[in-house]
Amino acid sequence: MRLLLGIFLAVCISGCVSIPQNIAPVDGFELNKYLGKWYEIARLDHSFERGLDNVTAEYFLRDDGGVKVINRGFSAEENKWKEAEGKAYFVRDPQKGYLKVSFFGPFYGAYIVFELDKENYQYTFVTSYDKSYLWLLARTPTVSDALLDRFVQKAAELGFETDKLIFPKQN
Numbered sequence: 001m002r003l004l005l006g007i008f009l010a011v012c013i014s015g016c017v018s019i020p021q022n023i024a025p026v027d028g029f030e031l032n033k034y035l036g037k038w039y040e041i042a043r044l045d046h047s048f049e050r051g052l053d054n055v056t057a058e059y060f061l062r063d064d065g066g067v068k069v070i071n072r073g074f075s076a077e078e079n080k081w082k083e084a085e086g087k088a089y090f091v092r093d094p095q096k097g098y099l100k101v102s103f104f105g106p107f108y109g110a111y112i113v114f115e116l117d118k119e120n121y122q123y124t125f126v127t128s129y130d131k132s133y134l135w136l137l138a139r140t141p142t143v144s145d146a147l148l149d150r151f152v153q154k155a156a157e158l159g160f161e162t163d164k165l166i167f168p169k170q171n
Contacts, residue, residue, distance in 0.1 A: 016129035017091055017100045017110040022158055023127060025098035026116045031067070033121040034113075035059045038137040040073075041123075042151065042165050046133070051075050052082065053169040057137060062087065069101060073168075097124075115154065123147060125154065134160050141170035 019025065040055035049055065052073030060068040069086040086103035088111055090096070097113025115125035123143060126135045136143070136151045156162045 017108055018129045019098070019110065019112060020127065020129065020131050023112060023114050023131075025096045026113050026118070027096060028118055029095055029097040029113060029116070030121075031061075031094065034124075035061060035067070036139070038124070038139060039141045039170050040135060040168055041138050041143050041148070041170070042134075042136040042167050044132060044134045044161065044164055045166055048084075049073060051077050054171065055168050059088075065089075067099070069103075071103075114158075115151075125151060127160075131158070131160050134165075 036059065038057045038059075040057065043049060043055075052075055055071070055073035058070045058072075060070075062068050067088040069088055070083060071086070072081060072083045074081050084103050086101055088099045088101040091098045091100050091110070097116060099111040100108035101111045102108045110127075110129040112127050113124050114127060117123045121139070123136065123138045126137060127133050134155055136148070138147075152162050152165065155165075
């Protein structure tokens with residue numbers, strides 16, 4: 001059975017936890033507010049998520065202080081759910097939105113929160129070690145057009161290929 005290897009499988013294999021040029025992790029990050037379920041609103045394409053809709057990421061506190069990550073999505077082509085479990089840890093300061101995540105053995109990839117609704121933790125913009133990785137996650141299956149427009153505009157200004165964004169169904 002081929003599993004969804006998770007949002008960051010390709011990143012994890014490379015083991016790269018660097019930060020792309022002109023990207024800054026958010027300050028004042030509060031892990032306890034970030035925990036829970038997030039819906040994928042938009043993403044750049046990668047093989048480990050190709051064809052998946054209803055994609056979610058759930059974050060739980062681990063006993064060792066890290067974060068348990070469960071990524072899930074539905075493949076209409078295969079008519080089944082795919083799921084991957086990983087783990088994440090802060091790279092430096094736990095007050096910064098900069099973690100390393102692994103879904104594959106000892107290999108880690110960067111998980112960089114570069115924008116966040118710090119007041120209510122209702123949306124987040126996430127990337128990884130390079131700008132081929134980009135996600136808009138939200139606490140709800142849909143977001144306002146204004147938020148979506150801001151995401152696309154900010155991502156374009158930072159050098160992401162926003163013309164290649166995918167907007168998975170959430171139903």
